[in-house]
Amino acid sequence: MFFQAAVLAAVAAFGLWLAGNLRANSEATNIPLSYDYLGQPARFPIAGSSFRIEQNVRSAIIVGVGNTARVAVVGIVAATLIGTLIGIARLSTNWLVSKAAKTYVELVRNVPLLVIIIFSYKALFLQLPRPQEATRIEGLLVLSVRDIAVPWSRVAEGKAPAVLGVLVVAGLAAWLVARWRRSVFDRTGQPARAGVASTAAFVVITAAGFVALGGPVDVTSPQFDEGVVSGGIRMSPEYAALLFALVLYTSSHIAEIVRGSIQAIPKGQTEAATALALAPGQRMRLVVLPQAMRIALPALTNQYLNLTKNSSLAVAISYFELTNITKLSIANRSPAVPSYGLLLVLYLALSLTIAGITNLVNRRLAVGDR
């Protein structure tokens, strides 16, 4: 009891000392500690957004959060897909494939992420041809030092709810068909082709819906005209470089997690699947991976958190996400301590959100096996 009180008193004294220093410094330098600056005009532009310099600092930070989310969400999806593939490849019986995957993992994992980011930006994306001489595959890809553009879909104005409705109905139908085919398979033992049937149902209903709505979605492909790119979705080289590096780095870590989780599945599972005459692909997809992913999820969560936090390395290549905006706003007379305080709190909130979502998924997955 006495010991506890003494430690707390020491910590409190230290905290008071810090706070006292902070107040003294704030007064001496005339830099305030309040959050009033959030309402002030930002006085700086943000490349690649419609942000105007007379908007306030709060809006700038919101733009930053959006940009962090933009790189983090795409990065998490891509890194998971690529990492899983490479993790599986590492366990391939094919010597060449497993060695190539291993080399990839060992090579990427042991180099600092910041080195990869700078390399990807300065040695790859900034070395792309000038806008006038962009490398392009007609209708599919435009690559230049100013724009990286690929096809994208666009929903016609006002028809978004209808499109969503059609997709939901189609998805529901596909699910019902799959259930029906599976029950047929369970009853008769005849091959029921659940996957083919449900895909067909989805495609037919979607197609019918789209015809009925008069083509509500059009795919826009990037058009190139004298160095000006229009249509499709365009990425700045900063965004592309950051995304590329984050995916490269994180996928090498995810590959190791996936490999470990697959190896943790008892061999009997694979053997049982083989005894049931499942093809190698089915064995992996239906038996091994679902169980492995359950084991992998906590470690994957960590990687997702890392990727999100690592997106702050964008500071080095002027992609304007949360950290970079904060840095920019401090350079434009926002007070440093409150700004960084807000930054830390926002990252904590982001981390807790991602951890919360994956914990939810984790609980879902855990139900049913014990």
Add this chain to the structure above:
Amino acid sequence: MSTAPMSPATWVRHNLFRNRRDAITTVIAAVVVGWVVFQTLRFVFGTARWEVVRANLTLFLVGRYPADEQWRIVAVLIAAAAVAGLVTGVLTKRRRRAAIADDAPLPPLPFARRLGLIGARYWPALVLLLVLLLLARTSTPWVVAGAVIVAAVVGRLVGGALPPKVGIVLYALPVVLPFVALPFLTGPLGWDDWGGMMLTILLATVSMIACFPLGLLLALGRRSTLPALRGLSIGVIEFFRGVPLVALVLMSDVGLGFFFPRDALPGRVVRVTIAFTIFTAAYVAEIVRGGLQSVPRGQTEAAQALGLPPVRMMALVVLPQALRNVIPALVGQFISLFKDTTLVFIIGFLDVLSVADNVIQQPDFRGQGLFAESLVFAAALFWVGAYTLSRESQRIERRLGVGSR
């Protein structure tokens, strides 16, 4: 376990052309891998212009360390090699004795085979050393490398000849070394002028040493039964694990100064070291906590039965076992830290990455697009360090796993 040797043809059929699908995969993979390997080789031995690295080798390795003081670095390298050799020698001898006591003496290996084993274990470092020597434009590095190797070999031989009882004195050497070496190296230039690989190693080593006591306290605090202590520790640990290191590094440069008295503001290197230390301490705390949980309950109960007071029970019974179990994880954390020190690039320190970024702007090389060359070299320096450490950590893990319980 060992299978009968396969003939090459059988091996190829078994590992590359098992069935039709496998054969198609092999062909596609061979094309892709072949293309990547070809492009890499063409870059490294053909199109790459390594002059930019060659001209700045000193800058990459030691930053702006004054030329007439560089003998200090050489002295530290030789001392480190000698100590490493000495410890290896004593450890090997102890292992041999233990093996003899177990009636399973290790047969002495022929010299060539031993060299082969060392080559297999340290090939990345050896290749890097050779590359550095070949890139060097004077003969001094050759002499230094020779002296370091001689020191290691002499240390190894002396260590093998010492009586195995020297124990504790000997293990103190590698621990004491950094505390002697750092002031010795800092002497002529002060903290804020370190650069290149030396700055990277300085930041990683000092932060790792400094974060350990803090991490240990946080871990013990989190396991404590006193609610206030536990809450405080959990708060600190989770806070620093939830925020990006970049934010802390930036803050150390601009914001941290506000928390110090105006006349006692530490230098930039010290401030950034504080950021690295606190950040890593949070992770080390979690690692140590894992180690504490891995010590079986019976150990504490036995210690209590012997009447040990809590502090001595922790220090003499629980912690030694807990720490031993988490050595590999701690090495892993050190590797992360080693890689993360590149973040000082963002606040304009002259570390390896910023040297690589800066040398491109020199008058001789400006506007020639040599980013790939200098960044690949920087990446290689880090890769060799991190890869070697991670392999060593796996070795420790395997050795600890055998017969630990």
